[in-house]
Every structure is written in structure tokens, then in C-alpha cells.
Amino acid sequence: MAMPGIPDNHIPYVDVRDLAAHTIRCLENKVVDTQNMINTPRTDTWGQFITHSIALSQAKVKVEWLPLEFLKTQEGFDGPYTPFPMWSNDYALDSRGKTNLSQARAVSSGFKNRPFKDTITDTFNWWMQQSEERRTTKKRKNFTMEMEAELRADWNKYRA
Numbered sequence: 001m002a003m004p005g006i007p008d009n010h011i012p013y014v015d016v017r018d019l020a021a022h023t024i025r026c027l028e029n030k031v032v033d034t035q036n037m038i039n040t041p042r043t044d045t046w047g048q049f050i051t052h053s054i055a056l057s058q059a060k061v062k063v064e065w066l067p068l069e070f071l072k073t074q075e076g077f078d079g080p081y082t083p084f085p086m087w088s089n090d091y092a093l094d095s096r097g098k099t100n101l102s103q104a105r106a107v108s109s110g111f112k113n114r115p116f117k118d119t120i121t122d123t124f125n126w127w128m129q130q131s132e133e134r135r136t137t138k139k140r141k142n143f144t145m146e147m148e149a150e151l152r153a154d155w156n157k158y159r160a
Contacts, residue, residue, distance in 0.1 A: 001061045002148050002155070004077075004084045005068055007047025009091050012101065014038050015119040022111045035106035037113075042100070044116040046091070052117055056124045066151070070158050074151065083143040 019037050026033070050063055068089060071077040080090050103111065127135065 001063050002152050003046065003050060003063050003065050004071055004082065004087050004089070005046060005091060006065050007045060007050070009046045010042050011044050011046050011049055011086075011091065012038050012041075013044065013116070013119065015114050015122075018111070018113050022106065022109075025110050029109075031109050033105060033109065035109065035111070036101040036103050037106045037111055038101050038103050039113050039116065040103060046087075048116065049120060052120050053124065056121060064152065064155070066155055070155060073158065074154060077151070083147060085143060 014037050022037055025031075026035075054061060054063075071082065071089065076083060077089075080088050082089060103113070
């Protein structure tokens, strides 16, 4: 399974349940402010996300991390927005981007972000409760299995 970047790249996320609860709290308390409702900067990583997801699913996959230097040589993968779901090349840049957004203002008005593993586990469990038809209907348009196979072949040539 191809993954962009390195396992230590940080991942910005928010659990929609935390976002909804905080939004309602702000409405009820008449808090009008610009806030980043996101996890604490630089705490959670793509490696943690993938490792926990694989453990939950019990998938038998080998993860192959594709460095940003390689992805920049690939058409469609060379800008900030790539076909990888949930990934932006900005995440690989520790000095800028979404991985450094401060949540301080949101926290000061009561925002709480549940632990990363809880979000991953709850999302997986929710997904497994969906109908077989929903879970197996192919809707991936951005990053198909064919695109992944081609990218992995290019990666093998690149490092040869």
C-alpha cells in the first residue's frame, strides 16, 4: 500500500463530534471568534494513523512510504494537493502549513479534541456497521488501484 511522505509526518485532524460540540457551545455562549478546531499541532502522525488502522482492520498489507522528493517528480503528485485521500504535500513541510495551526483560541473557549486513536477506532467501527453494499461500492475517483500500481512501479524505477 503506497503512502505519501514518511511515517513521522504530522496529520492535522478534527473529529466531527468535537467540532459539532464546540460549535454548539460557541453558539450557546455567543462566542464569535476565528478559531482553529484541530488537534494539538505536531502531536499525531500518519504512521500512527496507518498502524492503528491496519491493526483494526487486520489487513495484510505492506506499507510503502513514498518520499516527497519522489512524489514531486510525478505529474499530479507534485503540488500541494495530490490524489491521496486526506493528504496534502504541505503536511510533509514541518515549517509551515496545516500541521502548525494553533488551537489555543479554541481551547481557551472550551474546545476539546478526543484522542486520535479514539477517532480512528470509532470511525472504523462506524464504517463496519454500514451495509456491505455501501462498504464495497467503489467510489474512489481520485486515487484508483491502477494509479497506485503505476505510482509504485515508478517508485521502483526511481530508486533503482
